[in-house]
Amino acid sequence: MTTAALANLPQPVYNSSEPYGGDVTQVDVNAQYVGFEYHYTYLVFCGFIVWLIIPGIGLLYGGLARRKSALACLFQSLMVGSAVTVQWMFWGYSLAYSRTAGPFIGNLANFGMIGVGVAPSPGSAVIPEIVFCLYQMLFCACTVQIVVGGAFERGRIIPSLVFGVLWATIVYCPIACWTWNANGWLYNLPSLDFAGGGPVHISSGWSALAYAFVLGKRKHTGEKSHGKAHNTSLVFLGTVLIWFGWFGFNGGSALNATVRAMYAAFNTNTAASTGVLGWVLVDYFKHGKKFSVVGACEGAIAGLVGITPAAGYVSVWCAAVIGFVTAIGCALLQNINEWIHIDEGLDVFKLHGVGGMIGSFLTGIFATSKISLLDGSSDYPGGIDGNGIQVGKQFAEITAISAYSFLVSCALLYLMKWIPGLHLRVSEEAELKGLDFDQFFDEQIGDWGMFHELSNRTDGRAMSLTSPGTPPVKEVSEIEVGAESEDSIKKA
Incomplete structure (x- = not known):
C-alpha cells in the first residue's frame, strides 16, 4: 500500500483542475499512461484474484460450521461483497482515501465516486484512480467478511449485514485512513503495514471477538459434533481459494509491477507454507503423532496473516520465519476461547487478531531497505537494519487499532441491540434448528x-x-x- 513512484522514470501528473484525469471528449486520457500500462494491468489482475478470497472465506466458514448453519456462511459471503460495494462507492472510499483527509478520517470529497476517474491515484502515480478504488474496495469486502464470522451460528443475517456496513464506515475506513492515506497519522509515524496487518487482520480479529462477546455463547445441548468441522473438503477448498487470492492481496499491494511486488508474492507463498509446517508440527506432538487437515489449513491462514504487513519489507528467509512463528503462536492458543470465556467458534481472533499482531510486531524487527527499495523509491528500514525504534512504532499501531476496533465494535453492537428489528441473535428455537432452517427457504447443504x-x-x-x-x-x-x-x- 505504499506510494510507488518509480524514481528514475517520468510520472503521470495529477491535475487538480481535471479531477477525472482529463476531458475525454477533448483528449485521449490513456496517453498519460503510455509505457506504464503493465502496472495497472497487473493491479487489475491482482484485484480479480483478491475477489476469490470472499467466496473462499464463505467456504472456509461453511466447512467449519455445523451443517445446519453452513449455508448462512456461503450466503453472507456474497451479501457482504455486494453490500460493501455500494458502501464503498458512496462514502467508504472517500472516508479512507480522499486527498483532503485529516490524520484520522477522510471527508466526503469523493462521495458517490465524484472525481474518481482516470487521474493518477492517491496511492500510486502509475495507477488510474478507478483501478485503485476497485482494488481497495475488495480489501474492505474481505475484511468485513472476516468480521461477520463473529456471529457464528447464532447471529441473524440482516443485522449482521447492517453491522458490516456500519463497521466498514466507522472502523475500517478510519483505520485505513490512518495507515495508508498520505495524511494519516500512522502513515506519517510511520508504522509499516504493507498489505493490511492492522486495517484488515488486527481490526477484524478484535471486532469479531467483540461480536461474539456481545452475542453471548451458543447453546450446545446434546451437540456431539461441537468444535469439529462438518465438511473438511469445504475447509480445504476455501483455504485454497484464499491462498490463491492472497497472491493478489499481498503481491498487488506494492501498487506497481516492480521487483518488490514479485518479492511480496514470493514471501506470501513462503510464509503460508511454513505456516502449514508450524501448525502441523504442533498438532503432531499435541495429538499423539496424528495429523489434521483443518489444522494444516489453519496454519496456512496463520502464515498468510502473519506475512501480510511484512510482505514488501522483508527477505524471503525472514518471511519463512514470520509464517512459522505466527502459526506456532496461534496453534498454541487452541484453548483461548475457554481462557477468555468468549464463544468465538471460527477462531477469527486467534488467527487474524493474534496472527496480525504477531506479524506486525515481527515486521518492525525484520523490515529491511534492501527489499523495500526494490520499487526504486521506498526506503523503510527496521530493527534488522539498526532502526530499533520501528518496533515501538509497530507496537503503537497494534495498540491503537486493537483498542479502537474492539471498543467501537462493542459500542455499535450494543446500540444495535436496542434498535427495533435489529436484535442481533436468533431465538433459541432457531439456533437449535440451525440458521439454514430458520433463515432460508427450501435450501440446505447436503x-x-x-x-x-x-x-x-x-x-x-x-x-x-x-x-x-x-x-x-x-x-x-x-x-x-x-x-x-x-x-x-x-x-x-
Whole structure:
C-alpha cells in the first residue's frame, strides 16, 4: 500500500483542475499512461484474484460450521461483497482515501465516486484512480467478511449485514485512513503495514471477538459434533481459494509491477507454507503423532496473516520465519476461547487478531531497505537494519487499532441491540434448528431429504420448549443424523 513512484522514470501528473484525469471528449486520457500500462494491468489482475478470497472465506466458514448453519456462511459471503460495494462507492472510499483527509478520517470529497476517474491515484502515480478504488474496495469486502464470522451460528443475517456496513464506515475506513492515506497519522509515524496487518487482520480479529462477546455463547445441548468441522473438503477448498487470492492481496499491494511486488508474492507463498509446517508440527506432538487437515489449513491462514504487513519489507528467509512463528503462536492458543470465556467458534481472533499482531510486531524487527527499495523509491528500514525504534512504532499501531476496533465494535453492537428489528441473535428455537432452517427457504447443504426429516423432528422437539413440565430439549447432532440415514439406506 505504499506510494510507488518509480524514481528514475517520468510520472503521470495529477491535475487538480481535471479531477477525472482529463476531458475525454477533448483528449485521449490513456496517453498519460503510455509505457506504464503493465502496472495497472497487473493491479487489475491482482484485484480479480483478491475477489476469490470472499467466496473462499464463505467456504472456509461453511466447512467449519455445523451443517445446519453452513449455508448462512456461503450466503453472507456474497451479501457482504455486494453490500460493501455500494458502501464503498458512496462514502467508504472517500472516508479512507480522499486527498483532503485529516490524520484520522477522510471527508466526503469523493462521495458517490465524484472525481474518481482516470487521474493518477492517491496511492500510486502509475495507477488510474478507478483501478485503485476497485482494488481497495475488495480489501474492505474481505475484511468485513472476516468480521461477520463473529456471529457464528447464532447471529441473524440482516443485522449482521447492517453491522458490516456500519463497521466498514466507522472502523475500517478510519483505520485505513490512518495507515495508508498520505495524511494519516500512522502513515506519517510511520508504522509499516504493507498489505493490511492492522486495517484488515488486527481490526477484524478484535471486532469479531467483540461480536461474539456481545452475542453471548451458543447453546450446545446434546451437540456431539461441537468444535469439529462438518465438511473438511469445504475447509480445504476455501483455504485454497484464499491462498490463491492472497497472491493478489499481498503481491498487488506494492501498487506497481516492480521487483518488490514479485518479492511480496514470493514471501506470501513462503510464509503460508511454513505456516502449514508450524501448525502441523504442533498438532503432531499435541495429538499423539496424528495429523489434521483443518489444522494444516489453519496454519496456512496463520502464515498468510502473519506475512501480510511484512510482505514488501522483508527477505524471503525472514518471511519463512514470520509464517512459522505466527502459526506456532496461534496453534498454541487452541484453548483461548475457554481462557477468555468468549464463544468465538471460527477462531477469527486467534488467527487474524493474534496472527496480525504477531506479524506486525515481527515486521518492525525484520523490515529491511534492501527489499523495500526494490520499487526504486521506498526506503523503510527496521530493527534488522539498526532502526530499533520501528518496533515501538509497530507496537503503537497494534495498540491503537486493537483498542479502537474492539471498543467501537462493542459500542455499535450494543446500540444495535436496542434498535427495533435489529436484535442481533436468533431465538433459541432457531439456533437449535440451525440458521439454514430458520433463515432460508427450501435450501440446505447436503442431502435435502435427510434434512427435511431432521427439520420435522426438531420442529416437534422445539415445540416442547413452550410446554411446561417437559424435560430439556436434546439437540440432534449431525453424527446421529448421519448414522440414522445410513441405517435407513441399509433397510431400503
